[in-house]
Amino acid sequence: MSDEKTSLSERNVASPKFPSEELYRPDVNTDGIDERKLMRRIDLHVIPWLALLYFLNFMDRGNIGNAKLYNMTTDIHVSDTQYLIALTVYFFPYALFEPASNVILRRLRPSIWLSSMIFLWGVVMVCHGLIHNYGGLVTVRVLLGVTEAGMYPGIVFYISSWYKRAEMGIKIAFFFSSATISGAFSGLISVAIHNMDGVGNLAGWRWIFILEGLLTVVVACASYYMIQDYPETARFLSEEERVFVIRRLQDDVRLSAAGEKYKKKYIWQSLKDWKTWAAMGIYMGFDGPLYAFSLFLPTIINKLGFTATRANLLTVPPYAWGCITTIAVGILGDRLGTRYYLSLFLFATGAAGYIILIASRSPALSYFAVFLGASAIYPSIPNNVAWVAGNVEGAYKRSVTLGMAIGFGNINGADFFKQYRAKDSPWYTTGHAIVLAYIVVGIISITVMRIGLQIENARRDRGERDEIIDGIDNKRADAKNGHYPSVEAARLDKGDQWSGFRYSL
Template identity: 80%
Template sequence: MDSKLDEKSSVSEKNVALSPHGELYRPEVNTDGIEEKKLMRRIDLHIIPWLAILYFLNFMDRGNIGNAKLYGMTADINVSDTQYLIALTVYFFPYALFEPASNVALRRLRPSIWLSSMMFLWGVIMICHGFIQNYGGLVTVRVLLGVTEAGMYPGIVFVISSWYKRAELATKVAYFFSSATISGAFSGLLSVAIHNMNDVGGLKSWRWIFILEGLLTVVVAGLSFWMIQDYPETAKFLSEEERVFVIRRLQDDVRLSAAGEKFKKKYIRQSLKDWKTWVAMGIYMGFDGPLYAFSLFLPTIISKANLLTVPPYAWGCITTIAVGIIGDRIGTRYYMSLRNIDAKSYPGAAGYIILIVSRNAALSYFAVFLAASAIYPSIRKYQSAWVGGNVEGAYKRGVTLGMAIGWGNINGAVTSNIYRSADSPWYTMGHGIVLAYIGIGLISVTLMRVGLQRENASRDRGERDEIIDGINNKRADVKNGHYPSIEAARLDKGDDWSGFRYIL
């Protein structure tokens, strides 16, 4: 093995976290007395639960329009089925458009400020939903909701990726994303309870759904200014030694940006030029389309009985957490992602095939469980952990996640139009389109796996080796860059660095 590879290995074997200048991060701080497992459990309690609450409300507020429709919203404001579908569609365009920019703003400000402000605004917009009188009002509040909710999910993933190693991301994302399934179940239960408030204060029950859920969001937004933890280097609940320990831990995982990174336009260019960004967009397209189709129309699909939506969501929550834990223990994102798509191709996609051909309500309800067990485990956890874990550099990771998730979300504009009243009660066309999206997800995940595997092999052969001053490496090529040290190459190139290995 050549001297360059020997030096790379020694960095890993000694478990030494280096700064951009080749020194141990904060060498004056002694972290020998810190228990890693105990510290990470404390970090889990400070980071994950509150982020799960934010996403719980985010998902509930965007989807409660389906429950409002069941309780007479469209009739009361004289909105046709076509107009209702258009109102669902317009939400996704600003939502997707602002996601990449939102992640850049989040990094330049602070998550506690950006995410809380965003949440407060969408809570106000949600309350405004309760006072709309016509189609124009409905379209307006849906567009504004898309603007104000944009960036919440990629922002949460970005924050989590700033605290944990790459191999830990799937489980952490699974825990917070499980709140989406809980929100679906809770929203159904809550809407049934709120329906009893019909005509209270002269307002219909569907108006109270928006008003009360919006008020809850505003209250949580106010608390979030203090509850959201920003980054390890600024966390007040950690001691100085613990902050240093966490940053060194991340840098050992080739997260050199963990110690802080100044914004440069080149990080955005790096994301745009990276093939992984574009394949990731296909992955999210293939999974987000079915997600929105499922969540927006589940009450309609299962014959307008809100209480019956609770068990499928509960099952989706269980499978989401279970598969997340298994995935991190196995350590292979692709096979778990592929297994989940296969879960769609077998129990999952078989569920959609059943929905297409079934003309029996009980059989169709069973198929909904199969669909939930496939959609929720594979939508976000592995794609977020896989994509976020394979992109180094805080700003580049933020832009890549924003673009991929944004593109995935804009496909909600398509799937929000596939379940038409004219196709009731079996919605054959809608189920068929969901199957097509599943196929796109499968192809994209496979392309990502093959591409990452080939790139790792190229790096193992030395084809990506940079010229490093003071190191005699015959395989180094100036086209890969010329740097004064390995640490300088790592900092400048991020995941393009020859020593970076992708998680498969």
């Protein structure tokens, strides 16, 4: 037995592997599995399709900004104020249904839940091209918020069910980089589709919605087959490979990888955890700026003196740069093993970009600041998403935490639409100032998260969180931390609250 001065948590961290009798499916021999080859195959089956789905998700959500440049608001007789209201109402159902959607996703199959959402929002997107008045615009934006609500948090949770914590940054970065590619292609596609102006007696902006919506519907039908659900049921894996992946996740303190039965207490664990509320502040810091950037970038560039078509084309380089930096930061974050300082640098870069936008009265300088914004906002999202998801153990708890954090971040995005007012063009000082304020909130929130996690890790190193475990003599164990028949029982019940769990900084 270890020295009494060595805490229970320290003993378990020092021995990350399970004893053989505690392995998942101990009857299955996985010695012949090539881990690198298997993970490459999983990458090819999981990440590219998710990237395609998020590409369509982001394009369908933001193409209204491109359509506006082609006289959409004039054709349906919508004022600037009404347009901003229509953009805002999208976020209320979007944010409201995100936590619930993630719980449903866990209880159902991702292939069914995610694919159904994709199909429905594709139909709603087609309906965007058929509206004729303000009421129709508000209706389709509300419905789009409802049908898209579970996609982003669902994908993040789904990725966390396949990969170790130290691998999630680059995986999320690859799938999220499709958002920047979507932003770039949205401008190009809008310019191309607008050439259909007059076909079928429909305006070009209507064809933007109709064709992009139909593409989403087609992809949704394929998704029922392409999405592979969880490792324990994946069709492209052999039985030995499924067992290997689950054991691999369990070694990374992902005990819920083998399946977790729904219990209400897992929901309450998330609601009572301070990390959930700190994560909501972090998401507030980058989600609001993300929507302000993606929905208003074409308008901002247009008001700097460029025509509608040229403004749409000039959105491409900032998004391309954002894609490059997103992937680079994803790789760097996983290799460094720490995310706080990287996140701090990104938020600071974003703050610098918006300070320039506030002060600048030069189109060229403002356009340069847009690049700073893209290189900060987009990489911040996968970096912080991986940080939050990696520090929450338990499938249902993680799904609720991600749903709440992402939902809160999105509801704050609604605030920007009333700040980017036509009367403030071309410089939009008020809107840029609000974005800067949100970035400051993000800086404060990541600092709170870092300090809190560091303090909690230190407490666990000192044995202050040790549980009473039957058969283990541990002088530091305290009944207030729980009493369990085995270490594995404590890990399964407490998730990241278990004394041996160490938070990544």
